[in-house]
Amino acid sequence: TLRLIYTTTAVQRKNVGASGPEKYTEAFIKKQIEEFNLGKRHLANMMGEDPETFTQEDIDRAIAYLFPSGLFDKQARPMMKHPTEVFPEQRKIQWGEDGRPFHFLFYTGKQAYYSLMHETYEKLLNVQKHQDQLMAEDLPLQKEKRNLAGSRWLTKIELEEMLLEKLSDDDYLRFIQLLKKLAALPCADIEEKYIQKFSREIPVQLQKVVIEPLQYDERGVAFSTGEGKRKTARATTVVYDNGTGKITVNGIDILHYFPVLQDREQLLFPFQFLGRIGKHDMVCTVSGGGRSAQAGAIRLASAKALRSFVTEKEVEFMRQAGLLTDDPRVKERKKPGQEGPRRKFTWKKR
Amino acid sequence: RVVPVRWSRYNPSYLEPEVKKESYQKPLEELTEEEREQMELKAVRPIKAAPPSLSSSVFSDPMISKFTNMMMKSGNKVLARSIMSQTLEAIKRKQLEKYHKAPENEKETIECSPYVIFHQALKNCQPIIGLSNITKGGKTYQVPVPLTDNRKRFLAMKWLITECRENKHRRTMMPEKLSQELLLAFNNEGPVIKKKHVLHKMAEANRAYAHFRWW
Numbered sequence: 001t002l003r004l005i006y007t008t009t010a011v012q013r014k015n016v017g018a019s020g021p022e023k024y025t026e027a028f029i030k031k032q033i034e035e036f037n038l039g040k041r042h043l044a045n046m047m048g049e050d051p052e053t054f055t056q057e058d059i060d061r062a063i064a065y066l067f068p069s070g071l072f073d074k075q076a077r078p079m080m081k082h083p084t085e086v087f088p089e090q091r092k093i094q095w096g097e098d099g100r101p102f103h104f105l106f107y108t109g110k111q112a113y114y115s116l117m118h119e120t121y122e123k124l125l126n127v128q129k130h131q132d133q134l135m136a137e138d139l140p141l142q143k144e145k146r147n148l149a150g151s152r153w154l155t156k157i158e159l160e161e162m163l164l165e166k167l168s169d170d171d172y173l174r175f176i177q178l179l180k181k182l183a184a185l186p187c188a189d190i191e192e193k194y195i196q197k198f199s200r201e202i203p204v205q206l207q208k209v210v211i212e213p214l215q216y217d218e219r220g221v222a223f224s225t226g227e228g229k230r231k232t233a234r235a236t237t238v239v240y241d242n243g244t245g246k247i248t249v250n251g252i253d254i255l256h257y258f259p260v261l262q263d264r265e266q267l268l269f270p271f272q273f274l275g276r277i278g279k280h281d282m283v284c285t286v287s288g289g290g291r292s293a294q295a296g297a298i299r300l301a302s303a304k305a306l307r308s309f310v311t312e313k314e315v316e317f318m319r320q321a322g323l324l325t326d327d328p329r330v331k332e333r334k335k336p337g338q339e340g341p342r343r344k345f346t347w348k349k350r
Numbered sequence: 351r352v353v354p355v356r357w358s359r360y361n362p363s364y365l366e367p368e369v370k371k372e373s374y375q376k377p378l379e380e381l382t383e384e385e386r387e388q389m390e391l392k393a394v395r396p397i398k399a400a401p402p403s404l405s406s407s408v409f410s411d412p413m414i415s416k417f418t419n420m421m422m423k424s425g426n427k428v429l430a431r432s433i434m435s436q437t438l439e440a441i442k443r444k445q446l447e448k449y450h451k452a453p454e455n456e457k458e459t460i461e462c463s464p465y466v467i468f469h470q471a472l473k474n475c476q477p478i479i480g481l482s483n484i485t486k487g488g489k490t491y492q493v494p495v496p497l498t499d500n501r502k503r504f505l506a507m508k509w510l511i512t513e514c515r516e517n518k519h520r521r522t523m524m525p526e527k528l529s530q531e532l533l534l535a536f537n538n539e540g541p542v543i544k545k546k547h548v549l550h551k552m553a554e555a556n557r558a559y560a561h562f563r564w565w
Contacts, residue, residue, distance in 0.1 A: 150394060152363070202394050202395075260428055260431075261431070262402065262403070262427070262431065265405045265407060265409070265410065266402055266405065268405075269400075269405045269406060269407070272405070272406055272407050273369075273371060273406045275371075292402050295402065296402055300399075316393070317374045319397060320367065320368055320374075320392050321367050321368060321369050321374075321400060321406065322367025322369070322397055322398055322399050322400030322404075323367075323399075323400060325396065325397060325398060325399040326399065327399040328359040328360065329359050330359070
């Protein structure tokens with residue numbers, strides 16, 4: 001699981017549901033929005049740009065120019081953003097003047113979550129009823145498989161932002177299980193709109209990395225370059241075509257630079273996977289890191305360089321073999337009060 | 351429900367890499383439904399980087415690399431790997447000796463490939479059922495419990511290594527002793543197999559407490 005590094009400001013407070021009197025009224029927010037728009041136009045005039053086409057990026061650049069700040073924390077620097085981003089969305093007061101709450105599930109503590117579960121279950125029962133009706137009339141059930149691979153369910157943070165209420169891991173998992181059950185039923189097409197509210201498209205753009213075309217040097221030999229890194233090692237490689245399979249690292253042959261078999265195996269891995277062992281020559285430069293990190297960096301760099309020599313399908317195979325991803329594993333920092341990243345000090349009874 | 355405490359640098363949506371070349375050369379028609387779904391999923395999700403001990407060459411075996419990692423002390427992978435290769439060489443030499451000494455009709459039954467011997471020996475050492483300590487009413491009982499595949503493999507490898515480290519003469523080298531143990535385990539003899547049988551007998555003896563298990 002990912003360690004939670006970023007949450008929206010609204011959900012960071014302990015009990016969002018039982019928030020007391022509103023911190024800022026709607027009228028206040030409206031005034032802030034008007035002031036922001038006015039200020040935006042003034043800023044555009046000051047910078048000499050057109051007030052109509054002044055985007056948020058232009059605002060950020062203008063503020064960074066007018067108020068330069070060397071503070072480390074980005075949140076502490078002067079910023080001018082739309083009030084909806086600055087003031088977190090908060091729930092309106094859940095009870096009327098007589099103190100009686102509006103929602104019937106208020107006293108459960110998590111009214112939005114439970115009402116959502118009730119709604120989803122209602123949809124499930126609807127679908128089951130529809131299914132029974134179709135079965136009674138002996139009509140065929142529609143079974144076009146929803147493309148599960150192209151979409152993902154909402155993450156816990158997104159759901160919390162949607163409901164404006166804090167959820168626990170268990171709650172979130174139960175809700176996702178219920179959604180999956182609903183989506184798996186054959187006649188779930190009726191409630192397609194409802195399910196789409198809770199699913200996001202995975203952008204297939206992840207895989208669309210631009211592959212550089214081959215370059216040709218003076219002798220007419222095709223070559224391509226690649227860069228790779230692993231831990232602290234940085235490597236650049238040039239892979240030449242019509243070669244004998246010679247590999248040179250920092251001007252030294254790999255047999256002398258990498259005495260260990262495992263490192264040489266890693267260097268040859270991309271070539272062996274594509275079946276092009278004796279066909280390419282490679283010249284690489286590498287610096288930083290240790291023995292294994294340098295080997296991993298060269299492996300990544302050579303795999304990236306080989307993409308230009310090879311068909312798209314093979315590039316996809318290389319990606320699925322794990323040759324084209326950056327390894328994010330780095331040395332974990334030592335924490336205060338402990339001897340190492342995980343090892344604690346020896347416990348002494350007295 | 352068990353929540354993993356350790357975190358990984360990868361996002362949970364990253365999938366494991368598939369290194370073997372053969373799985374990418376299969377034509378589309380041969381795949382089953384599940385495999386088709388797996389393929390579709392792999393096409394959309396990001397994939398973790400392949401670790402340095404894994405490679406697509408014929409010489410890299412996941413079981414052997416796991417065993418090498420377990421033998422490794424203080425991160426000295428070079429030494430562990432050299433011991434492993436010396437062990438496999440020793441097994442091959444012993445088997446070749448036997449092969450050349452054996453009469454004609456028995457030559458086919460003698461297994462020469464060290465990888466086959468290693469895998470078979472590990473399989474023979476794996477226990478089927480394990481014991482776990484369950485405290486009930488103040489007393490701790492040893493309850494027979496089914497084991498997962500990973501746990502079985504881990505126990506087999508752990509027993510082999512501890513056996514080789516402790517019960518040997520001071521002057522014998524690790525590869526020699528390991529090759530001896532592996533050959534004995536391949537023929538279902540030796541102290542590791544005995545340990546496995548002892549565990550099975552204990553589990554059989556404690557059958558009465560099997561109902562203490564709640565998972």
